[in-house]
Amino acid sequence: MSDIAIDLGTANTLIHVKGKGIVFNEATAIAYDELTNAVIAFGNVAAEMIGRTPPSIRVVRPLSTGVVSDFAAARNYLQLAIRQVARYKRFSPHRIVIGVPSRISGAELKTFQDALDSSKIAKVYAVQEPVAAAIGSDLDFARPLGCLVIDVGAGTTDIAMMSLGRVVDSRSLRIGAEALVAAFANYMRNVRRMNVGDRTAEQFLHEYGQAKMLDKSTGYINGVDMKTGLPAEIPVHADEIFNSIKEPISLIVAELRLLLDSVPPDLAADILREGIHLTGGGSLLKGLPELLEEQTNLKCHHVSDPMQAVVFGCGKILDNMELFKFVLEAMPDEIRGTVS
Numbered sequence: 001m002s003d004i005a006i007d008l009g010t011a012n013t014l015i016h017v018k019g020k021g022i023v024f025n026e027a028t029a030i031a032y033d034e035l036t037n038a039v040i041a042f043g044n045v046a047a048e049m050i051g052r053t054p055p056s057i058r059v060v061r062p063l064s065t066g067v068v069s070d071f072a073a074a075r076n077y078l079q080l081a082i083r084q085v086a087r088y089k090r091f092s093p094h095r096i097v098i099g100v101p102s103r104i105s106g107a108e109l110k111t112f113q114d115a116l117d118s119s120k121i122a123k124v125y126a127v128q129e130p131v132a133a134a135i136g137s138d139l140d141f142a143r144p145l146g147c148l149v150i151d152v153g154a155g156t157t158d159i160a161m162m163s164l165g166r167v168v169d170s171r172s173l174r175i176g177a178e179a180l181v182a183a184f185a186n187y188m189r190n191v192r193r194m195n196v197g198d199r200t201a202e203q204f205l206h207e208y209g210q211a212k213m214l215d216k217s218t219g220y221i222n223g224v225d226m227k228t229g230l231p232a233e234i235p236v237h238a239d240e241i242f243n244s245i246k247e248p249i250s251l252i253v254a255e256l257r258l259l260l261d262s263v264p265p266d267l268a269a270d271i272l273r274e275g276i277h278l279t280g281g282g283s284l285l286k287g288l289p290e291l292l293e294e295q296t297n298l299k300c301h302h303v304s305d306p307m308q309a310v311v312f313g314c315g316k317i318l319d320n321m322e323l324f325k326f327v328l329e330a331m332p333d334e335i336r337g338t339v340s
């Protein structure tokens with residue numbers, strides 16, 4: 001028996017085992033044999049297959065926009081991940097702390113809990129991801145001072161204003177780094193007449209995507225030329241890339257401004273001093289801190305480990321359930337009602 005912390009994300013899943021640290025860090029994907037429905041692969045190996053499978057293989061991503069969209073696949077995936085963590089021995093976690101989007105519905109939360117609680121042995125506690133990220137990044141959010149965290153994930157952006165260890169106000173947007181990839185791929189198809197694979201577009205944006213024009217370099221991307229039907233490599237200019245992802249980014253900025261608008265004045269003064277803490281893989285987009293600074297007149301900085309902050313926080317809660325009891329108790333009613 002052991003306790004485990006899980007960040008089941010749209011793109012990546014991390015598992016932290018008490019006393020061992022992060023023991024699982026893989027893509028949230030699972031591949032099935034189309035005929036027998038047997039699992040062929042999961043994690044990074046399954047994600048590598050996306051866009052490259054023969055018709056006999058189906059790759060499923062169990063989460064979409066931060067919530068479970070294929071329950072059976074989520075359950076299979078978690079069982080395999082937990083079994084791998086236990087190195088194939090019989091292993092039943094006793095307590096599980098899982099990060100969830102801050103404005104998840106009770107029904108959505110239940111799907112996470114049911115997918116995890118197959119053995120009925122584990123007690124599943126849910127923590128809002130920005131709160132977990134704050135704990136995992138050692139931010140002192142339990143003081144009577146405002147602390148603003150923005151988590152840009154693959155499928156969601158979660159913005160939370162916290163004080164005294166509680167969320168004062170939060171906003172959750174079903175837009176994250178994947179929406180930028182989709183916007184860029186659309187531009188390439190509609191304007192440049194080039195079909196680009198999702199994984200290629202994603203890798204390209206990691207290198208050339210920017211939320212604010214800081215760099216004018218041109219990138220070269222591979223895909224299928226829609227006019228000739230042949231594979232091709234073409235140059236894409238920095239301003240085209242920037243413009244293609246501008247709209248989803250502006251929605252994230254607008255959501256942040258809406259939250260800032262409603263912040264009580266004393267907390268606003270704290271944020272002016274402390275700045276905004278950025279976390280999540282999507283926050284690594286070049287120029288995002290600079291754009292948010294320009295748009296809000298607030299300092300913006302990344303937490304120490306944006307890709308792992310949530311699972312670290314869930315792990316810390318497990319290590320000291322008594323100390324962090326207030327975090328679990330501070331969950332909104334509909335969430336608290338289903339976790340204990």
Ligand SMILES: Nc1ncnc2c1ncn2[C@@H]1O[C@H](COP(=O)(O)OP(=O)(O)OP(=O)(O)O)[C@@H](O)[C@H]1O
Nearest residue numbers: 009010011012153154155156177280281282284285
């Ligand atoms: N340097 C980068 N620039 C832009 N995007 C990046 C960069 N590095 C990673 N990403 C994006 O971050 C996302 C993964 O981040 P993260 O692991 O925080 O998401 P997640 O927790 O799985 O998703 P969610 O929290 O929305 O469910 C991917 O979509 C990836 O493309």
Ligand SMILES: [Mg+2]
Nearest residue numbers: 009153154280
């Ligand atoms: Mg996440």
